[in-house]
Amino acid sequence: MTISLKKATYIEHATLIEAIFSDLKQYNINVAGCHNPIEATTEFFHAKPASVSNENKHSFIAFYNDIPIGIIDIINHFPFDKTSYIGLFAILEQYQGKHVGKRIFTTLEVLCKKTLHTHTLRLGVKKSNPVNGFWEKMGFTLISVKEDAYVMEKDII
Template sequence: MAYRSPLSLVAITSNDLGEVNAVFDDLTAYSMQVDGVPKREDAAFAFVTARPSGCELRNKHAFLAICSGAVIGLLDLIDGYPAPGTAFIGLLAIRQSAQGAGFGRALYQAAAHFAREDLRARTLRLAVVETNPVLGFWARMGFEPTGEIRPFHGERLTSQAVLMEKQL
């Protein structure tokens, strides 16, 4: 049976920074929770280019999540981080105005499908900033804490990030 989703992933190009910026304009609650500001000035550019130290840009996959022709969210995955066979979800975000309609689950399912089928990943990994109340969502998606906790430094907030992973 073919994979079906109510949304599609469209790889971001340099022409899409305005769309990315518009999504961040609608993520003020998230930004306040993790950064302490309504929006980082460089949010769109950072989303498209940021990656862990030692990772090449070719390993970063940044997407617009589109449903019925409208951009409803953002996703980025880092292939092979922190180890081969692992895809790291850097950000999976649904516009505040589109939350509560099941798009987060659909975007996660699209991310898992891309990681498994296109990147050939066997493990998905992510970090949840403790000030962002989404641990329950990720647990419902089957992720479990690894036991690793790392410091997180937002624009104006300092917190911790809980690392979680799931076998695909």
């Protein structure tokens, strides 16, 4: 089983990302609420806090044996220096529960540590999306509860 992450760009990969969003049916129900795949793709590539520069926004496609099965969005140095915020980590449903997500996350963790020089990973999990267990298995701990989300972190230094 080969896992790889490829940097995604809007010009080269928008159609592929749109197809992945179309297949993320449970994600669309739990998180986005019947999200339009075209709008979701545009948001995936361009949404970021105003204080974040474009060079700190990273979009990836996750491959399993050269098959695109997921998408990942990272904002580096957010909300603090040496912290990378995982804005989206979505794996196609047919690959969930098979330890593929764990292998993709491990690959992402190494990339963040070695390439982005990250010391801490942070993410928010919408309360409507029951994936806290996965993130706890990956070593994340709950640091705060917001109105609609759980904020989790993991130190990777």
